[in-house]
Amino acid sequence: MKNMNVLPWSSIVGQTQLKNALMMSYIEPRISGVLVSGERGAGKSTIVRAFARMVSGTLPVTLPINATEDRVVGGWDVGELLKSVPRWKPGLLEEANGRMLYVDEVNLLDDHIVNIILDVTASGLLRVERESQTRESRVRFTLVGTMNPEEGTLRPQLLDRFGLMVDVRGLGDTGQRRAVLDTVMRSAAGIDDGALAKDEAMRVELEDAKERAAAMSVPEPVLEGCVALAQRFQADGHRGDVTLALASRALAALQNSNRVTRDHLCSVAALVLQHRRKMPGQRELLPWSTEDDASVAETLSDVRA
Amino acid sequence: MRQSPKHFPMSVPDLERLIDCVAVSSALDGLLVYGASGSQLESLADRLARGLLQAGAEAVDRVWLGAAESEDLLWGVADLPQGWNGRGLLVPPPNTTRIVIVPDLARLSLAAARAGVTMLGASHVRIERRGRSSVVPVHHRWIASLPDATGSSVSRHLVDRFPVRIRMPVRPIVSRLDILREALTHPEQRALPGPSQGVRERGGARIVTDEAIEQTMSCMASNVSGNVRESLALLEVAKALALLDAKPSVDANTVREAARLLDLGKQSDRDEAAADSAGASATPSSLGASADFTRPDPMLVTPVDECGASNTEPNVRLATAGDALLGTDSQIDGADAPAGASPQAETLPPHEYASLRMPWRLAQVASSGRGTIIGTRRAETTRDLAIVDTLFAAAPMQSLRRAALEQPPTDIILRRSDLRSYRRVPLATELFVLVIDYTSVVDREWLDSLIPFLRHAYAARAKVCVIKVGAKDATNPLRAERVLARNVLVPGIAALLDAPAGSATPLADGLSLALQAIQQSFGHGRVAARRATLVVVTDGRGNVTLKASREGCLTERVGRQGIEDARSVARDLRALTHTKRVLINPGPTLLRDLPLALAAALDAEIVRVTDHHG
Numbered sequence: 001m002k003n004m005n006v007l008p009w010s011s012i013v014g015q016t017q018l019k020n021a022l023m024m025s026y027i028e029p030r031i032s033g034v035l036v037s038g039e040r041g042a043g044k045s046t047i048v049r050a051f052a053r054m055v056s057g058t059l060p061v062t063l064p065i066n067a068t069e070d071r072v073v074g075g076w077d078v079g080e081l082l083k084s085v086p087r088w089k090p091g092l093l094e095e096a097n098g099r100m101l102y103v104d105e106v107n108l109l110d111d112h113i114v115n116i117i118l119d120v121t122a123s124g125l126l127r128v129e130r131e132s133q134t135r136e137s138r139v140r141f142t143l144v145g146t147m148n149p150e151e152g153t154l155r156p157q158l159l160d161r162f163g164l165m166v167d168v169r170g171l172g173d174t175g176q177r178r179a180v181l182d183t184v185m186r187s188a189a190g191i192d193d194g195a196l197a198k199d200e201a202m203r204v205e206l207e208d209a210k211e212r213a214a215a216m217s218v219p220e221p222v223l224e225g226c227v228a229l230a231q232r233f234q235a236d237g238h239r240g241d242v243t244l245a246l247a248s249r250a251l252a253a254l255q256n257s258n259r260v261t262r263d264h265l266c267s268v269a270a271l272v273l274q275h276r277r278k279m280p281g282q283r284e285l286l287p288w289s290t291e292d293d294a295s296v297a298e299t300l301s302d303v304r305a
Numbered sequence: 306m307r308q309s310p311k312h313f314p315m316s317v318p319d320l321e322r323l324i325d326c327v328a329v330s331s332a333l334d335g336l337l338v339y340g341a342s343g344s345q346l347e348s349l350a351d352r353l354a355r356g357l358l359q360a361g362a363e364a365v366d367r368v369w370l371g372a373a374e375s376e377d378l379l380w381g382v383a384d385l386p387q388g389w390n391g392r393g394l395l396v397p398p399p400n401t402t403r404i405v406i407v408p409d410l411a412r413l414s415l416a417a418a419r420a421g422v423t424m425l426g427a428s429h430v431r432i433e434r435r436g437r438s439s440v441v442p443v444h445h446r447w448i449a450s451l452p453d454a455t456g457s458s459v460s461r462h463l464v465d466r467f468p469v470r471i472r473m474p475v476r477p478i479v480s481r482l483d484i485l486r487e488a489l490t491h492p493e494q495r496a497l498p499g500p501s502q503g504v505r506e507r508g509g510a511r512i513v514t515d516e517a518i519e520q521t522m523s524c525m526a527s528n529v530s531g532n533v534r535e536s537l538a539l540l541e542v543a544k545a546l547a548l549l550d551a552k553p554s555v556d557a558n559t560v561r562e563a564a565r566l567l568d569l570g571k572q573s574d575r576d577e578a579a580a581d582s583a584g585a586s587a588t589p590s591s592l593g594a595s596a597d598f599t600r601p602d603p604m605l606v607t608p609v610d611e612c613g614a615s616n617t618e619p620n621v622r623l624a625t626a627g628d629a630l631l632g633t634d635s636q637i638d639g640a641d642a643p644a645g646a647s648p649q650a651e652t653l654p655p656h657e658y659a660s661l662r663m664p665w666r667l668a669q670v671a672s673s674g675r676g677t678i679i680g681t682r683r684a685e686t687t688r689d690l691a692i693v694d695t696l697f698a699a700a701p702m703q704s705l706r707r708a709a710l711e712q713p714p715t716d717i718i719l720r721r722s723d724l725r726s727y728r729r730v731p732l733a734t735e736l737f738v739l740v741i742d743y744t745s746v747v748d749r750e751w752l753d754s755l756i757p758f759l760r761h762a763y764a765a766r767a768k769v770c771v772i773k774v775g776a777k778d779a780t781n782p783l784r785a786e787r788v789l790a791r792n793v794l795v796p797g798i799a800a801l802l803d804a805p806a807g808s809a810t811p812l813a814d815g816l817s818l819a820l821q822a823i824q825q826s827f828g829h830g831r832v833a834a835r836r837a838t839l840v841v842v843t844d845g846r847g848n849v850t851l852k853a854s855r856e857g858c859l860t861e862r863v864g865r866q867g868i869e870d871a872r873s874v875a876r877d878l879r880a881l882t883h884t885k886r887v888l889i890n891p892g893p894t895l896l897r898d899l900p901l902a903l904a905a906a907l908d909a910e911i912v913r914v915t916d917h918h919g
Contacts, residue, residue, distance in 0.1 A: 040465045041534030042532065062431050064433055067433040070435065071438060072433070075436060076436065078435065078692070079436070082696065105419075105423070108422070150460070150461060150462055174522065177533055178519075181518050181537065181540060182518055184537060185540060189513070
């Protein structure tokens, strides 16, 4: 349906896990992004846009799936060039510096654009060598992508760049679905219900949580738990370990806890590990299962924190 | 969401009402009509254009999208001098609402299909192409047709973006003389009225009552998927109906009427709504002459929870004004009509995997879809021009040329010698798919039979897709695995030919992956493969069902189902055109009929290794 207006964040019904993931990535930017995977009509894009507007007052920098390379990394301003004025036009990656870079239908993105994003997220450096120009700039952004898994999954390298992954499902609860209809219709009719004021209060809370997270240390047993989990689920490299720790701390700050505990680690395990597990070649991601939850609990059973 | 097949008595007045809803509601920006011909779509677009103008659009134009539209054609190339650049088929002039007509959604170019997913349901679209960066408001209505027979080849993701999905009403039996008279009538005289002039003045949002939302929930009670898009579409249609009927609010009856139009909800509710709208002449958009226009459907299935008699006899009457909307395609008749499942709620059968993605072969390819750009060269034709390089070539000469031609200093003057085109890596046009059932292989002799096909793949520079069935190193033994390679010389291919066998044989899954690979490589634009060779190495003994492979676990006894599933997929593979199919039976088998039956299902040439050596 037409997204004539971006719904206020406070009006979003359900989808608690996705909401938490987005808030954690804001509290701890080093988590570096959220991948939202889910079936059609589950409200993925709506929620991401609502979040961006809540935290920054504007919509996120959006990378369309048909963007050309010059607009991603930057290139000559063709209009000015035609007036014999050579002027460089920064690309979307520079525009997203310090902000959220949002890719709707990220699994439909051209592979060569994906490669560019991989390079930049890996190094934090955007280096452009094209059209007789050499340019370098430091860029860091929170990558948020939404995708419908019916259209295929992402390459493991790109999956790994998303700190967290949320598997969104449609709302099964009748009451929640009714609430969604009610919310959308009221919003379309211009009825506010004080949601924007609640959004502002939430933004202030998130800023406080950000400060708390920065001052919070992660206990040694929890760190050991992070490593044990990453090993148990055969996550390649160290990004999984690090993200587990960062996400646990962000969740603790979000919940206004004064320390990071095993429970926080348990809560973020699925978000961090489901897209980093070993998968059969060329297969879509398997959903996180109750067996996986049991594995997490078993692995962390000795953690005392 | 899956619903049992239902009767869908779509009539011309109902169709007109729905089109008027689409005209007055920007939220209803896509109308998908199953089984409509091109001329019928044009008639629908005529009606929609009038409706849009009466609903307040300043101007309306239309474009047709087919199989050849590229990204540049769709989005335009901005900032170039006048005459060089089109605005793009999807970038209408300011204050203009554009009707985008897609005569066959199944044949829509990949670029256009991706555009559809991006635009439908969006209020704005961001364009970041070739130096242009802009956010443009979406003022479109898409009208698309999907032939029923091709539904399975269209991305469900794309179909789901159309908020209104209906079947084309079947044309009544009319005399050829009437059709001839109608064809000779001037289009202006045939023009059908749109929604009443009062719609524009009535404008504004309708209030949606709690009862309306309750009724929506009731209508969508069988939707267990959690997809709220269909519920919202139903409410938007109801809002549009309230606007058309000058009702101040959307009540339960209006929702029931909307559900009836979309063939959603309970039959009893639809009957009630039909009774309510019996005096439809009072509605601004109805055409009284076209009532009582039910579709004859010999395949009618009446669900057990439905009540009321259904009319399976075709209605016979002369053509009326409403028939102009149906066009004059004589091939549309009741016998062609499919069973009447609700198109709004329909779940299409399993389809080509990842159909909206760039084909996998594009991993090495730029977005223009004609091979990786590896440089530029002087252009010999105007195809595939490298615009920036062309401008760079021309720039230094501008002051001289302007002075010589006395042109204004803002004009850029190009000469033929300035033109540059891209130099690209050539693309393979052939795909070689090799399905190896390792559990059927007893020695290496079958490799001799494979060599001619490998040689051909090498000579044709074919892309290679190897599908491993029953390999010992499979991550999940119930699933086949697919490995893609640029060509047969990739070192990993040799190792794949010699892998050890596991215990299970997910043959049906392997053939299903082969089907997807070929469909993907054929399906998309100018870079698609033109030919494929499929070689299946197996004795036909599949012992894992397709269901078990998809779920990744065995929950029931397999029996012969593994073999039957493999044959079923083989029959789908047989339907592929431009595909050579070969089955290699790798060794002595006690069940000689199995490979023969599979080869027959595939319509494949069969090569018996034992024959070669014995």
